[in-house]
Each structure stands twice: as structure tokens, then as C-alpha cells.
Amino acid sequence: MADEYGRKWDRCLADTALKTVTGLGVGIVLSVLLFKRRTWPVAFGSGSGLGMAYSNCQHDFRSPYLIHGRMVKDQ
Template sequence: MVDEHGRKWDRCLAETAVKTVTGLGLGIVFAVFFFKRRTWPVSFGSGLGLGMGYANCQHDFRSPYLIHGRMVKDK
């Protein structure tokens, strides 16, 4: 149980970091090419990535019996 909890935390932090950095990168691209170097697309993109990562973490921790798509029965 403790190992699975640790794996969920690791997966959660890694996924949140990837989504935040991807949103930040897309925000920079949109800010430079489409919005005349304004800063709001950068913050919007990184906030969107952070929010998506947080929502996925919540879903992962609120469904304790799902392990990679399989149901585990309680003993």
C-alpha cells in the first residue's frame, strides 16, 4: 500500500511538472507569435497545465482501488 502511494505521488508530481512546462512553452510561443509579446498567454498556459495536473492528481488519489486501469478487490 505504501509503495503504491509513493508511486502515485511520483507519477503525480512528474505529470504536473510536464503539463506545467508544456503549458508554459505553448504560452511563450503564442505570446511571441500571436499576441505581440504580451505576458498573459504565458501565465494562462502555465496555469492551465498546473490545473490539469492537479485535477489528474485528485482523480488518481480519490480512486484508491484503481491501479493502471484494473480493479483491485478489497480483502
């Protein structure tokens, strides 16, 4: 049980980092190309990435019977 909990935390932190950095990058690109170097696309992009990661982590911790990457067969 502790092993699965640790794996969920690792997955959650990696997902949070990936989505936040991706949202930040998209926000920077949109800010430079479309919005005349305003700061709100950067904040919106990183906030959206952080919000999606939070939602994924919340779903992952609230569903304890899902095993990622494995198929469980009924006997």
C-alpha cells in the same frame, strides 16, 4: 499500500512538471507569434497546465482501487 502511495506521488509530480512546462512553452510560443509579446498567454498556459495536473492528481488519489497498467480479473 505505502508502495502504491509513493508511486502515485511520483506519477503526480512528474505529470505536474510535464504539464506545467508544456503549458508554459505553448504560452511563450503564442505570446511571441500571436499576441505581440504580452504576458497573459504565458500565465494562462502555465496555469492551465498546473490546473490539469492538479485535477489528474486529485482523481488519482481519490480512486484507490484503480491499478494503472494492469487488468484485474474477477474470480
